[in-house]
Amino acid sequence: MLKALNKSLxxxxxxxEKVILLGEDxxxxxxxxxxxxxxxxxxxxxxxxxTPLAESGIVxxxxxxxxxxxxxxxxxxxxxxxxxxxDQLVSQLAKLHYRSRGRVKMPVTxxxxxxxxxxxxxxxxxxxxxxxxxxxxxxxxxxxSVEDAYAMLRQAITCDDPVIFFExxxxxxxxxxxxxxxxxxxxxxxxxxxxxxTDVTMVGYGPTTYTLIDAALAAEDEGISLExxxxxxxxxxxxxxxxxxxxxxxxxxxxxxxxxxxxxGAEICAEITERCFDYLEHAPLRVTGFDVPYPPSRLESHHxxxxxxxxxxxxxxxxxxxxxxxxxx
Amino acid sequence: xxxxxxxxxxVAAGSLPTHQLLNVDGKRIPDExxxxxxxxxxxxxxxxxxxxxxxxxxxxxxxxxxxxxxxLGLWAPLLGQEAAQIGSVRATEDDDFIFPSYxxxxxxxxxxxxxxxxxxxxxxAQASGWDPNEVNIACQQIVIGSQALHAAxxxxxxxxxxxxxxxxxxxxxxxxxxxxxxxxxxFAASYQAPVLFFCQNNQWAISEPVALQSRxxxxxxxxxxxxxxxxxxxxxxxxxYAATKAALAHARxxxxxxxxxxxxxxxxxxxxxxDPTRYRKAEQLEEWKAKDPIDRLVKYLHEMGADVQSxxxxxxxxxxxxxxxxxxxxxxxxxxxxxxxxxxxYAQPHEPTERAAKNYLDYLADFEGGE
Numbered sequence: 001m002l003k004a005l006n007k008s009l010x011x012x013x014x015x016x017e018k019v020i021l022l023g024e025d026x027x028x029x030x031x032x033x034x035x036x037x038x039x040x041x042x043x044x045x046x047x048x049x050x051t052p053l054a055e056s057g058i059v060x061x062x063x064x065x066x067x068x069x070x071x072x073x074x075x076x077x078x079x080x081x082x083x084x085x086x087d088q089l090v091s092q093l094a095k096l097h098y099r100s101r102g103r104v105k106m107p108v109t110x111x112x113x114x115x116x117x118x119x120x121x122x123x124x125x126x127x128x129x130x131x132x133x134x135x136x137x138x139x140x141x142x143x144x145s146v147e148d149a150y151a152m153l154r155q156a157i158t159c160d161d162p163v164i165f166f167e168x169x170x171x172x173x174x175x176x177x178x179x180x181x182x183x184x185x186x187x188x189x190x191x192x193x194x195x196x197x198t199d200v201t202m203v204g205y206g207p208t209t210y211t212l213i214d215a216a217l218a219a220e221d222e223g224i225s226l227e228x229x230x231x232x233x234x235x236x237x238x239x240x241x242x243x244x245x246x247x248x249x250x251x252x253x254x255x256x257x258x259x260x261x262x263x264x265g266a267e268i269c270a271e272i273t274e275r276c277f278d279y280l281e282h283a284p285l286r287v288t289g290f291d292v293p294y295p296p297s298r299l300e301s302h303h304x305x306x307x308x309x310x311x312x313x314x315x316x317x318x319x320x321x322x323x324x325x326x327x328x329x
Numbered sequence: 330x331x332x333x334x335x336x337x338x339x340v341a342a343g344s345l346p347t348h349q350l351l352n353v354d355g356k357r358i359p360d361e362x363x364x365x366x367x368x369x370x371x372x373x374x375x376x377x378x379x380x381x382x383x384x385x386x387x388x389x390x391x392x393x394x395x396x397x398x399x400x401l402g403l404w405a406p407l408l409g410q411e412a413a414q415i416g417s418v419r420a421t422e423d424d425d426f427i428f429p430s431y432x433x434x435x436x437x438x439x440x441x442x443x444x445x446x447x448x449x450x451x452x453x454a455q456a457s458g459w460d461p462n463e464v465n466i467a468c469q470q471i472v473i474g475s476q477a478l479h480a481a482x483x484x485x486x487x488x489x490x491x492x493x494x495x496x497x498x499x500x501x502x503x504x505x506x507x508x509x510x511x512x513x514x515x516f517a518a519s520y521q522a523p524v525l526f527f528c529q530n531n532q533w534a535i536s537e538p539v540a541l542q543s544r545x546x547x548x549x550x551x552x553x554x555x556x557x558x559x560x561x562x563x564x565x566x567x568x569x570y571a572a573t574k575a576a577l578a579h580a581r582x583x584x585x586x587x588x589x590x591x592x593x594x595x596x597x598x599x600x601x602x603x604d605p606t607r608y609r610k611a612e613q614l615e616e617w618k619a620k621d622p623i624d625r626l627v628k629y630l631h632e633m634g635a636d637v638q639s640x641x642x643x644x645x646x647x648x649x650x651x652x653x654x655x656x657x658x659x660x661x662x663x664x665x666x667x668x669x670x671x672x673x674x675y676a677q678p679h680e681p682t683e684r685a686a687k688n689y690l691d692y693l694a695d696f697e698g699g700e
Contacts, residue, residue, distance in 0.1 A: 020489070046489040052519055057478055057512035064482020064496070067426070067467060091472050099456045099468045102673035136674050160676035187677035236681045
């Protein structure tokens with residue numbers, strides 16, 4: 001996936017001279033994860049810009065560059081360091097098109113390596129996506145596959161709206177024989193059914209998509225057929241694809257690493273309950289991280305939704321149990 | 330003893346001189362460093378400065394009155410800061426890009442924004458009174474200091490694409506406490522970007538005195554970031570104009586960012602929502618009235634032997650015209666159409682927003698159907 005992201009940035013830099021990368025350590029070092037490896041050497045220090053260590057500064061100057069006609073792609077080094085830039089993201093970047101009544105475009109992409117499971121210290125494993133999905137004016141993408149990492153980043157960079165681009169760092173070293181280069185011209189990608197099934201609609205995004213595929217394989221052994229949907233875009237949310245699936249299966253489980261309360265899962269369950277009430281055979285369930293600060297890494301295996309917790313939720317909706325406050329949720 | 334004195338500590342060591350080219354009696358004071366930047370200034374330009382400041386003061390009075398009459402939701406007065414705004418903006422070129430806060434009415438007006446368009450924002454009819462690309466001024470900024478980073482980024486863009494413009498950030502003394510202003514100076518200095526940070530130190534951040542923001546002169550801080558810095562009497566339009574010219578020339582010569590502290594005074598309230606008599610002494614206002622920027626320019630024109638009366642008359646006429654037009658426009662201004670609630674949230678199609686707009690408009694149409 002790292003190579004796919006690198007190629008995506010490379011191709012964007014090649015095709016449009018207004019594309020400019022900014023971030024801490026992205027130039028000479030090539031980024032702490034090496035996503036920008038080699039790009040400064042090829043495109044120069046005015047296209048791949050090492051910045052001072054100031055997140056608000058990175059996003060705020062990207063806004064100024066966008067005023068000047070650039071298409072900045074910025075890297076926030078880790079998810080937990082996004083918060084110092086919060087005003088610039090939600091009060092400035094998100095609102096300037098609206099505030100200017102459409103006169104100012106903010107085609108800024110903010111890349112954020114996010115999520116847990118790599119044994120990191122505090123502030124290096126968070127899932128802040130709900131803050132940004134909650135903010136009108138921002139698009140929020142979360143690819144899970146190598147192909148999507150390439151294509152969705154290209155989409156984000158060409159989009160005239162600001163895009164918060166969450167990269168599942170747990171999947172950075174994912175290797176596949178991917179065919180890169182297929183980019184949909186839409187402003188945002190649609191949700192994708194990555195595995196068809198008939199019993200339960202399973203919804204995830206980013207790193208949890210893989211847990212859902214594992215769950216589908218495990219369920220198959222139990223004679224249960226899971227349909228797995230990768231959301232890909234968290235804002236706008238392609239709720240139609242989810243609703244059509246739930247109308248077939250009658251059951252929904254949403255899985256994400258982020259905390260439960262007011263998370264994307266709550267939004268999806270509410271939307272589906274409104275739209276598919278007559279089709280539902282069980283209350284929609286969420287399997288999520290707990291409402292705790294991201295724990296020390298020796299505890300993260302409990303915090304992150306794993307195969308067992310996901311399967312427990314599947315069993316619950318299959319047995320028509322009452323929705324409960326059980327360990328699975 | 331209060332924790333924070335409203336007086337500055339004595340900042341003798343290392344502090345910059347405060348350039349003053351016109352004293353309070355309108356007498357011209359030679360300034361070795363800045364006089365050079367006044368060489369192209371004609372008497373007609375000074376008459377224009379006078380007109381600009383008089384029109385602005387009138388706009389400020391009108392806006393305050395309109396707020397009291399319920400025509401505006403709020404107004405942030407600039408009374409007393411006319412020289413700081415007009416002197417600086419008149420020194421810029423039209424393609425220099427400005428990032429203002431919410432009080433730079435004079436800056437926007439001087440670039441051609443109509444008074445009624447400025448006030449429409451305070452009425453709540455529009456989110457921006459101008460097209461940033463038409464007047465090269467970004468949307469006004471309410472979050473304190475955020476725009477300084479936008480200016481730094483724009484300046485980086487100028488540098489990267491080899492432009493000759495300068496980007497200018499306007500902010501107040503309170504903003505210098507914000508991280509964003511400090512980060513902006515770090516970025517601008519690191520990349521040697523053509524950026525002018527123009528701080529109007531009007532002594533008060535709502536109710537908080539400048540001594541609560543800075544224990545030194547604000548200008549002294551910018552040195553630490555590696556910026557060329559001037560401290561000027563902000564009620565002296567010649568000093569403001571000359572220092573701004575100097576700063577812009579510095580940037581255009583590729584010498585990097587600059588900082589100007591224009592020492593002025595906000596004679597009115599922070600906005601029409603606060604009451605300055607609760608937090609500052611009447612004597613301070615009186616002290617600053619004696620330093621009034623308009624009076625000072627009038628005195629200087631007298632000193633020059635100019636036909637001041639005709640200039641004042643012309644300024645008065647311009648102010649009357651503006652006020653009449655403003656009143657007519659603002660009191661008949663229509664509210665924006667409900668569709669605008671949903672317009673421009675996104676630049677490209679965004680299905681949930683479009684669906685919400687359609688649903689709400691359909692809902693409203695049910696009522697308008699009259700059933």
